[in-house]
Amino acid sequence: MKVMKFGGTSVGKPHRMHEVANLVTRDEERKIVVLSALSGTTNALVEISDSLANGDRSSAKQQIEALQAHYKKFVLELLAEEEPRKKANHVLNEHFEFLTIILKISFSQALNKDILAQGELLSTKLFSIYLEEKKIDHVLLPALDFMTIDSYDEPQVGTIKVKLAQLLNKHKDTNIFITQGYISRNAKGEVDNLKRGGSDYSASLIAAAINASVCEIWTDIDGMHNNDPRIVDKTKAIEQLSFEEAAELAYFGAKILHPASIWPAQFFNVPVRLLNTLEPSAKGTLIAEKAGSVGVKAVAAKDGITAIRIKSSRMLLAYGFLRKVFEVFEKHRTSIDMITTSEVAVSVTIDDDIHLGEISKELEAFGTVEIDTNQTIVSIVGNEIAETKDVMKKIFDALEPIPVRMVSYGGSKHNVSLLIDRRYKDETLQLLNKGLFNL
Ligand code: ASP
Numbered sequence: 001m002k003v004m005k006f007g008g009t010s011v012g013k014p015h016r017m018h019e020v021a022n023l024v025t026r027d028e029e030r031k032i033v034v035l036s037a038l039s040g041t042t043n044a045l046v047e048i049s050d051s052l053a054n055g056d057r058s059s060a061k062q063q064i065e066a067l068q069a070h071y072k073k074f075v076l077e078l079l080a081e082e083e084p085r086k087k088a089n090h091v092l093n094e095h096f097e098f099l100t101i102i103l104k105i106s107f108s109q110a111l112n113k114d115i116l117a118q119g120e121l122l123s124t125k126l127f128s129i130y131l132e133e134k135k136i137d138h139v140l141l142p143a144l145d146f147m148t149i150d151s152y153d154e155p156q157v158g159t160i161k162v163k164l165a166q167l168l169n170k171h172k173d174t175n176i177f178i179t180q181g182y183i184s185r186n187a188k189g190e191v192d193n194l195k196r197g198g199s200d201y202s203a204s205l206i207a208a209a210i211n212a213s214v215c216e217i218w219t220d221i222d223g224m225h226n227n228d229p230r231i232v233d234k235t236k237a238i239e240q241l242s243f244e245e246a247a248e249l250a251y252f253g254a255k256i257l258h259p260a261s262i263w264p265a266q267f268f269n270v271p272v273r274l275l276n277t278l279e280p281s282a283k284g285t286l287i288a289e290k291a292g293s294v295g296v297k298a299v300a301a302k303d304g305i306t307a308i309r310i311k312s313s314r315m316l317l318a319y320g321f322l323r324k325v326f327e328v329f330e331k332h333r334t335s336i337d338m339i340t341t342s343e344v345a346v347s348v349t350i351d352d353d354i355h356l357g358e359i360s361k362e363l364e365a366f367g368t369v370e371i372d373t374n375q376t377i378v379s380i381v382g383n384e385i386a387e388t389k390d391v392m393k394k395i396f397d398a399l400e401p402i403p404v405r406m407v408s409y410g411g412s413k414h415n416v417s418l419l420i421d422r423r424y425k426d427e428t429l430q431l432l433n434k435g436l437f438n439l
């Protein structure tokens, strides 16, 4: 059995949704098809929710009406026959009635989650009606019946596994199952979600729970690229990555895959394949236990980084100093990405500066604190690159004109990270593309 996940743009236009139906009927393997909301929908729902939270009902009303009009048009183009169109309009009425009712009740976090869930509920129901019109046998599995997270927002793979097995058992003759990405039930039994972009995470959790042969993530690019195609002219798709390499890349900015979606696949050893709906026969990128080849695979960048340097002569020969520093970050639930030390100073980076004020105040007790905002981590990822000849030389030769603020090397065998000011990012990525890949 396999999992096929389609992102927002893959279902965002009626003709694209038709293409998804072709793709899921291409082979006979039993499958669970995970869908995102139509592109733009979750953003629209966030706006509606924000308007309500701000008490601006008239904006919320307008936003709901605009979204409804969009869906009405979508249905007309998605479906050809009278009966399925009627059925789809009925589904729209049901969901938009809910959105209209919320205009009258008071806003809460639970309501916010209910609002955000509408996108995936709509996309899967509409897709199911389209399959029905095409007489394609399938079953719609409500994600809210099996996808659960605990009180720390952590998905419970064990529970998901048991619940899914029970549901699948009820439909032994069915080959195609459709379900919603992103949405889940929380510890209180309320509707919740796996955070923005979480449909990939749903897919890999489902793949882990059913021990799938493969977890296919379908988007509209031909796999993970060796560099950011928006910034660098010549990039190419990577054929194969290990789970570790993919995790580093996904975390450090490769937008194609949600970083959390790596661990379930890795832990349960389900290969992940990144595929392109616009070019279905292209190989895409395989993410599996083995890296495929040695050497540099890709460069990725993550913006919005803050660097903090703590200088203290008390650090000299002292033990326990780093622990005290780390405790400050732990206390404020802020995770550290990069770290470098010298005998009298330590520099760390964080990507979440909500508690920066409190953190820096507490750090001042240990020494002078310097803060640089607007930094970018550039990560060079590859199998055993730390041991690959000349990699460091090539990196530093390529980056000769760039002032590098921090270097992290040796933390893992698969990664070298550099910290630079955000304004040098584009140039850095371009120079590395030339220096490392000769592109
Ligand atoms: N629809 C959700 C979002 O836009 C989840 C997803 O597409 O992965 O964030």
Ligand code: MG
Pocket: 007, 197, 200, 256
């Ligand atoms: Mg996505």
